[in-house]
Amino acid sequence: MSKAEKTKQFIIEKTATLFNTKGYGATSLSDITQATGLTKGSIYGNFENKDQVAIEVYKYNAGLVSRVMNESLGEQYSTSTEKLNAFVAFYRKNWRSVFSNGGCPLMNAATEADDSFPILKKCVQQSFTLWTERISLVIKQGQQSGELNKSVNAEEYASLFIMLIEGGILLSKTMDDEKFLNQALDKIKNIIEYELIILPL
Template sequence: MSKAEKTKQFIIEKTASLFNTKGYISTTLSDITEVTGLTKGSIYGNFENKDEVALEVYKYNARLLKQNMSRSFSEEFPNVIDKLRAFVAFYRKNWKPVFLNGGCPLMNAATEADDTFPDLKNQVKKSFEEWIIKISEVITQGQKAGELNENADAKEYASLFVMLIEGGILLSKTTGEEKFLNQALDRILRIIDKELNKHPS
């Protein structure tokens, strides 16, 4: 990494929680200089404007979430049912640190990413699409292995899981009550066990 690349990465990492907590649009250049300890000139020497910082920070936050979530689908879990259950467990186990850092970066950016910030909107859309595709691939893998109901629409179930998780996070973050996210996760587990699992216990 060059010195410029290191500085750029430093700015992104230092402001990741700030943008996610305060908002991608509400965060000011002064907020960025305060949290990084750098001058405005140094910020502008590495980024064209605040929007570029916001976009790079969103990509960083979304990438971290994706990496952590993807561990649920690793070879550590021998079958697809276990992978899907681990995916649900990830959200149940990690909701507190996620909330302390402002909540789900995808949901936070989605609520801001309207026509006033189309580049951010496009990035959020891409993140959700990638998330749905990843879950769909895991479900399809289970269908091919004979573990999951082959008549189930993988993409439809993947989309439903994302909707339930994001809705649960939204209600829990707004009310401060964990029960809403847990209700959503419990519903996903029932869907996995009763609708997707080809050999329900």
């Protein structure tokens, strides 16, 4: 990377947790300069405005979520069931780090952007669409192999899994109690075991 590209990436990485914990609207330029140790001139020399920083930071945070998902649903697992269970296990094992970094960046950005930050809202919509497509693909692959129930709608179950996880994270973070996330993950496990998997006769 060029020096300018390295500086831009430095700003994004240094402010990633800041935007996710404090919020995209509440994070000020002064917060950004304090987090990075750079001047306002240096920030504006690399980004058009604070909104552009926010968008790039969101893309970075969403990319981290995407990489985790790809690892959980990756080819190291031979069956769709193993992939879905690995996906659930990630949140079971790593909820502390998710919470300490401000919670799910997709949910945080979604609740904040809404109609006040339409560009960010569009980015969040794209992220959730990709997330749904990734999970539904795993379910469809299991259906094609005869492992999972062909009568279920893969997109609907993928959306349900996302709603349960996001709702569990929201309640657990709000109430400072991981039991709500665990309840959501338990529900997903039950759905996988009793609604998706085709049991041998």
